[in-house]
Amino acid sequence: MHSTDSMTKKPSAQPSTKRLPLARTGSKSGATKPARTRGKKFLSYYKPYMGLFFADMACALVVSAITLLLPLCAQYITQNILGGNSPHELHDIYLMGAFMLALIAVHTLCTMFIDFQGHMMGARMESDMRSELFEHYQKLSFSFYDEQKTGQLMTRITDDTFWLAELYHHGPEDIVVTLLTVTGAFIILVKINVALTLVIFLFLPIMTVYALYFNKKLKHALRSSKDRIGDINAQVEDTLAGVRVVKSFTNEEFEKHKFAHANHRFLTSRRDGYRSEAYFFGGLGAFAQLITITVIVLGGIAIVHVSLNLADLLTYLLCVGILIDPIRKLINFSRLYQDGITGFQRFMEILEIEPDLQDAANARELTRVRGKVEFQDVSFRYKEDYKDVVKNLSLRIRAGEYVALVGSSGVGKTTLCSLIPRFYEVSAGKILLDGHDIRDVTLRSLRRNIGIVQQDVYLFAGTVADNIRYGKLDASEQEIIHAAKQAHAHDFIMALPDGYNTDIGQRGVRLSGGQKQRLSIARVFLKNPPVIIFDEATSALDNESEKAVQDSLEKLADNRTTLVIAHRLSTIRNAQRIVVLSETGIAEQGTHAELIALNGVYANLHNMQAKI
Template identity: 70%
Template sequence: MHSRFKKFISYYRPYLGLLSADLACAFIVSAITLILPLCTRYITKNVLEGNLTDGGNRIYMVGSLMLVLVLIHTVCNMFISYQGHMMGALMESDMRIELFDHYQKLSFRFYDEQKTGQLMTRITNDILSLTELYHHGPEDIVISILKFVGAFIILININVSLTILVFLFLPVMAVFGFYLNKKMNIALRTSKDRIGDINAQVEDTLSGIRVVKSFANEEIEKKKFAYQNKRFVESRRESYKFETYFYEGLYAFTQLITIAVIIFGGAAIIKASLDLADLLTYLLCIGNLTEPIQRLINFARLYQEGITGFDRFMDILEVESDVKDKTDACELDQAEGNLEFNNVSFKYKDNYNYVLKNINLDIKVGDYVALVGSSGVGKTTLCSLIPRFYEVNEGEIKLDGINIRDIQLKSLRKYIGIVEQDVYLFAGTIAENISYGKPGASLAEIMEAAKKANAHEFIMELPDGYDTDIGQRGVKLSGGQKQRLCIARVFLKNPPVLIFDEATSALDNESEKAVQDSLEKLIKNRTTLVIAHRLSTVRNAKKIIVLTDNGVEEQGTHEELLELNNVYAHLYNMQFNI
């Protein structure tokens, strides 16, 4: 808890100058608010009741002073309102950047267990509520303390017994506020979780909108959304219930204080222990006593909303990636593409079974290696270990004789190109998507990569050529076109190690031929691993590795494995009905 508080405070550091100016203005505003009732008391008690000969001049002088004070008060309040809010917004921006940067560092293992909608909520809604807390928190505390202490000094000097009566209300208010504050905190945390669930549901439905419509399951999605929406409304019901009790209860206490002052102050006037001018001043100062309480009430609301968001923000920020650079990790100047697997074992969680067990492979520079086997034996997982998307549990993987754990992640992944079956393209233009393989690449380089990937012709037929917007996830392109853009992206990256997760299995014959031609150009003189589902595509592989639940069952050329008449031969004969 202490470390989180230090972290919370640390976001003020870049803006200490602005915070100091904000608090200085808050101090001036508080002082002026306390001075104005004293000016009123001076006019009513010293001037009007004193029957001074120059009373008129004194009233105008005090009135002029009050006008100047109001002007200063207004300017300071304007500074607090604008610059204070901007300070909060800048701090919010810093937090959002820090969280987004942290998202980039987390491994696939983290994302396997998270919902995108929840992660989006933490970087938007949760942090948004912190702007008001960061801005109003310090100034509300400063103004409240100054006004409260100042009002207390003034009131105790006017009438001790009346002031003691007023302060008898405060312990009751504190207990009442503390109890409901705790209830509000729980309700607000639940509410933030529920809005995250809504975002997750919306993201899931909209991402799969084509599947939804193809199965005509809009009603099912509506019911799923309605369920999450209802849970959110119920959480808000609890939140609003305790907020209502809290705010209205404390407001009632402030009203009771005012009534008590009027009743007992009036009785004191009748007994001649208090005069009317002092009661008028007392009532004006009571506003300065109750207004800090209302500010603290507002601060309590901001605190509850902000701190629940901050806790959720920190829950993610405190997650450490299981895949990260060693302090002495090296940066590769170049890579040739030798890969070694030495007794590599991997499982996704400690309580899970091993997906890969004691894998030993030696892949030389320029080798074309195919990975085959039934679904679930770990072909994709094995390839994901090479760029360290996951960390091996046992054994080691070497690139050019260096343990990949001793290589900086960015440097390692720079020399590995991946073309997946499930293509991902970003919203934007074709040129922007291809240049993702080499940020800052010239249009000539982008076009050359597209030509090598057999993509240039279809790109030039599009309305805006390389500047054509392809929509979210490339929705305006066919499967073959999207696949060729991904291959162009890898051509532009020009890595020595390639990984293909059966890049043609979902394509029609014509598209498959175009993609296959571009792949054959790409694999020349590169170390290539292909995850193969269609065994016809890997007949020419230098080495075919057959994976089973027992690990590497067989390896050799297509002909050698057929002669063994074992697992590979069985898969091949079954696929071609031999």
């Protein structure tokens, strides 16, 4: 028996305001967050890499400066050396050529630094964001996952963060290069010919209006496309996870049609996106070409009127070429911005969903648990507009008592047990563990003292030992083997090709249903908690395995609080108390013999199963 209970205080932050799950709020989730708050959050990911960021920006400055210097070098050669009748023309040309080669070398080194270290900075930020989002996923409650598609959540942690990282790297660099290059080119062009420069820059306001119009359309199209690719991921994940069911019902064609529908919706969203993208980039590219043609035509006219010489026109054309490149960078930045900011919005939509189950402000650490569980007028419903699954239920379970919950499907047996570890929050009433409201203790300490074997067994990809060790991560090999023996799993494990080191495949597909169930039971044996919940834990076992596990279950239940949910009444004959649930609450309770003698609900259930 575990010793008397005590609690140690553990400070915890105030629970944040709850938000509706994403599925209920759609794409507008998180829209209530102030833009300033999101802006600070956006910039915060630069903080750990400020040194690398400034080095990247310094290299971008050098690249911009060298880009502007090269046309000036060409102008110096054409005007000062070739047009100045210098006696050392070849020497001066060679010298200037060497200087230009040095500039190109520095330009190349800086570009390489930007390409490698800049991208690595973006990749590190992407890694940070993925870690943060994954950690947040771990905090969200069952009610959130009840309404989400795994494929959509995977898209947000992979695709969205990738494009956001691209924006983090290329965004500042493109802005700096564009501003410096455009400003420097403008100054050079004005010095060569003011009138021609003003004509060229008249194109910019028109380009801006055009870009803003189609940029808005592109943003909506990209958002729709990201949502649709999430749907495709969800469809693929769902179909592949249930591939055995698909094949057993020969419904491959049906799954093809479901996927085709999702794929068609994605194709439609991409068509809208590509159309907007074509108008956006094609139009801006046309404006860039118009600028070049304008320079050639008006520059030629200026030469005819002797207001511009050929050397200046050559320099002018080189500068215009330089000017067009940052315009293209700006166009690319617009696309990158839309991809990245859309990804950031979707990223924040998840991050801004507060877990609806959090530690209270003065939550305490639960230690030395005995296992007394009490339900006091507990009611629960999954959603506000749903009817109560459990209503005004009161039940006391003594420390160390072995209690079985039975009843027809849908009366709330599994729900009741899910409320004890706070997988869901009660709608009314309270649940006590050793006399303490479970809402006043930390979730971690509460769940650490409760072991659960669920009806729907989940095993992770990896070895047999890895899956058993999940019950106690620092367990030794001897402890793992001992737990397996208690669950009557040791013999079948040793018959596997590599014993405890056998890879069981995704979700344990290489094991039978009974074998998977016994591994999940072994995990709880290894955890060795004072409160144990078996949710129809023997439902997948054959008669021989069921008896073996039943013996070990009763051994584990000795002096421990044990709740067993069972449809097979034969498995709970030895329970100290059987609680029969109905839609109105507790219909009757007592030992197996007492309930049979009562000739009520339990006796009817027992007689029905005896006839099968």
